[in-house]
Amino acid sequence: LKRVADHRDNRLLAVMPPSAFDLFAPHLKDKNFPQGGVLQEAAEPIERIYFPQTGMISLLIVTTDGAGVEAATIGREGAVGLHSGLGKRRAFTRAVTQVGGQFSYIAADRFRSVAENSQPIKDIIARYTELLWAESQQITACNAKHNAEARLCRWLLQTRDRIKSDTLPLTQEFLSEMLGVRRTTVTLVARALQTAGLIRYRRGMIQLCNIEGLMNAGCECYAAINQEGLPGRVGVDFSEK
Amino acid sequence: MPRFYFSISDHGHLEDEEGTELPDVDAARRHAYAVAREIMRNRAGMLGDPWSKWTMQVKDSHGKEVFCFELADAGETFTQDGLRNPDKSVP
Numbered sequence: 263l264k265r266v267a268d269h270r271d272n273r274l275l276a277v278m279p280p281s282a283f284d285l286f287a288p289h290l291k292d293k294n295f296p297q298g299g300v301l302q303e304a305a306e307p308i309e310r311i312y313f314p315q316t317g318m319i320s321l322l323i324v325t326t327d328g329a330g331v332e333a334a335t336i337g338r339e340g341a342v343g344l345h346s347g348l349g350k351r352r353a354f355t356r357a358v359t360q361v362g363g364q365f366s367y368i369a370a371d372r373f374r375s376v377a378e379n380s381q382p383i384k385d386i387i388a389r390y391t392e393l394l395w396a397e398s399q400q401i402t403a404c405n406a407k408h409n410a411e412a413r414l415c416r417w418l419l420q421t422r423d424r425i426k427s428d429t430l431p432l433t434q435e436f437l438s439e440m441l442g443v444r445r446t447t448v449t450l451v452a453r454a455l456q457t458a459g460l461i462r463y464r465r466g467m468i469q470l471c472n473i474e475g476l477m478n479a480g481c482e483c484y485a486a487i488n489q490e491g492l493p494g495r496v497g498v499d500f501s502e503k
Numbered sequence: 504m505p506r507f508y509f510s511i512s513d514h515g516h517l518e519d520e521e522g523t524e525l526p527d528v529d530a531a532r533r534h535a536y537a538v539a540r541e542i543m544r545n546r547a548g549m550l551g552d553p554w555s556k557w558t559m560q561v562k563d564s565h566g567k568e569v570f571c572f573e574l575a576d577a578g579e580t581f582t583q584d585g586l587r588n589p590d591k592s593v594p
Contacts, residue, residue, distance in 0.1 A: 410544065446523055
């Protein structure tokens with residue numbers, strides 16, 4: 263039995279007016295992407311746009327020592343490379359599949375040729391870019407001002423929203439990369455959260471046990487950028503014509 | 504390469520069960536101070552913060568203590584005036 267692609271499980275694809283969606287839907291494909299795959303490399307032309315239906319993509323800034331640090335994460339609420347719908351663009355970050363899942367994708371030039379003639383699509387690109395900009399400003403402040411424990415809580419809650427699950431398939435190596443701290447630091451801080459009953463940690467898997475407790479232990483940044491609140495906070499309305 | 508275990512304790516105890524492979528004791532010391540600073544970073548002014556009373560204990564793979572220090576001595580300031588303590592503990 264052939265699976266029917268659920269492109270509209272992705273929020274951005276879901277808010278596209280049908281008249282606009284139908285213009286590029288024939289070129290939209292989807293498949294399962296495994297954890298760890300590199301979807302785009304910094305400085306390379308953006309060839310494809312990815313819209314996760316499930317799973318999560320991390321955008322990483324790779325510093326000259328070869329280490330990557332999280333710049334943003336993208337789940338079903340967003341897309342990677344969407345702005346290339348406005349014109350040929352190069353990737354600023356490396357994009358890696360952090361939680362494997364089903365992603366819709368389309369060739370960037372196909373999407374561009376449709377977006378060029380569609381004001382609704384251009385509007386959605388602009389609004390989504392505003393959300394990413396707001397989120398990245400908050401994360402810049404968070405990384406500069408908040409301690410490792412608070413940032414880990416923020417990160418776990420954010421990932422929970424992205425993948426809509428309380429069980430996060432994340433290794434400590436990965437968390438250490440995301441937070442820009444040593445793995446031992448992640449081990450000890452995660453252990454403290456576990457002792458407090460907020461999470462349960464198994465090898466490569468984190469179970470969130472007390473969401474409210476994590477919100478209290480975390481900084482204000484999660485509340486500032488969570489997906490339910492952010493569009494309203496910056497006045498972005500995807501349903502607006 | 505030898506494996507070192509970095510645990511911290513106060514009234515509670517947070518065990519590092521996995522450990523980290525490092526070339527020698529000097530490297531373990533640098534790693535330990537770096538981890539302590541990462542844990543203490545941005546806890547400025549939090550005098551009531553229980554973490555500042557913690558000690559880090561570093562053990563080898565036989566469970567023998569290699570060295571031990573207070574997190575607060577790891578060289579990062581926790582004062583709000585922006586002044587840095589001299590980084591005296593780092594070799």
